[in-house]
Amino acid sequence: MITSLEPVVIVGGGQSGLAAARAALSAGLRPVVLEAGAAPVGSWPDYYDSLTLFSPARYSSLPGVAFDGGDPDRYPARDEVVAYLRRYAGSIDAEIRTGARVTAVHPRPSGGYLVHTDNGDEIAAAGIVAASGSFGNPYLPVLPGQDAYAGEVRHVAHYRRPVPYAGKRVLVVGAGNSAIQVAYELAPHARVTLATRAPIQFLPQRIRGRDLHHWLRVTGADLLPRAILARLIRHAAVLDTGVYRDAITAGLLTRREMFTAFTADGVIWADGTHEPVDAVLFATGYRPNLDYLAPLGALDDGMPCHVGGVSTTHLGLVYLGLEFQRSFSSNTLRGVGRDASHVVAALAGDESGGSRRRRQSTKRSPVRR
Incomplete structure (x- = not known):
């Protein structure tokens, strides 16, 4: 349980970090969001120009703020998502620092963490939310020749x-x-x-006149746990x-x-x-961008050791925005809010998961595809 007056540092100010900040405020914690970019919009401005969401606007909102205007069944374009995230950040009464890239997180002997940024700042933190996504770590295979x-x-x-x-x-x-x-x-x-x-x-985008995401929601498939997804989704x-x-x-x-x-x-x-x-x-995917956690020994071959986003190696460390972290929609706009509530509850001590997770394997990582 976090009782210190020190903040919870959220690494990353994209969709995951902003969802974490809102959940932290609701839990009575003091979040400080550190975003490497110039605005709290994550990597969205860096995606290709024609990118659109694969889910309609009505299913693509973060908790508390919906996409405004327009057809709710439209597929928002990249720049619309950027504008939405700016608006969402403005709705959160939290400290958000831009141009602050986290370079390392170290444990403190007295408990908690010390967060270092590339501009020379050192921030004492009671807990860490690693919400830095994966766009900064694209996987590029190397072939003969x-x-x-x-x-x-x-x-x-x-x-x-x-x-x-x-x-x-x-x-x-x-x-x-x-x-x-x-x-x-x-x-x-x-x-x-x-x-x-x-x-x-191929999966059909529309079934019986409705977008696939409607059926994912009404059937509960969007919430299937990671263990089941690992068996169902092979390719x-x-x-x-x-x-x-x-x-x-x-x-x-x-x-x-x-x-x-x-x-x-x-x-x-x-x-x-x-x-x-x-x-x-x-187009060979991405890997979690978590090198700043290497000083903690929290990673296994670059992958986080966790159960449902809660670290199995360090108390007060949680992850957000990992692929299949807890469900099919974990690293999406429509799903990250549920995971944010879950991991922040673990930080705040609202769950009894601390002793339970220490008994589980410390080598569980996100599903790799």
């Missing part, structure tokens, strides 16, 4: 718009939503091939109104089995054939 390849190799985290790829031969690696969305956007401008290890799996799936599947069927997008190596000017496909390509975009 990659160093000798003369073309462009980048993660979709650094992709913005199709214009620079006009007339080029482009491979997009991945079978998830971002891979398909980027490949589809590029297709009218470039010759695009999707490289995947397995056939792409990435793409939400589709039919346009992406039709694009592949019509030949606008070509899908091939993942290539095995790079050459100086292209790639070698699984069947041994060589193809020259100008650029390769990897």
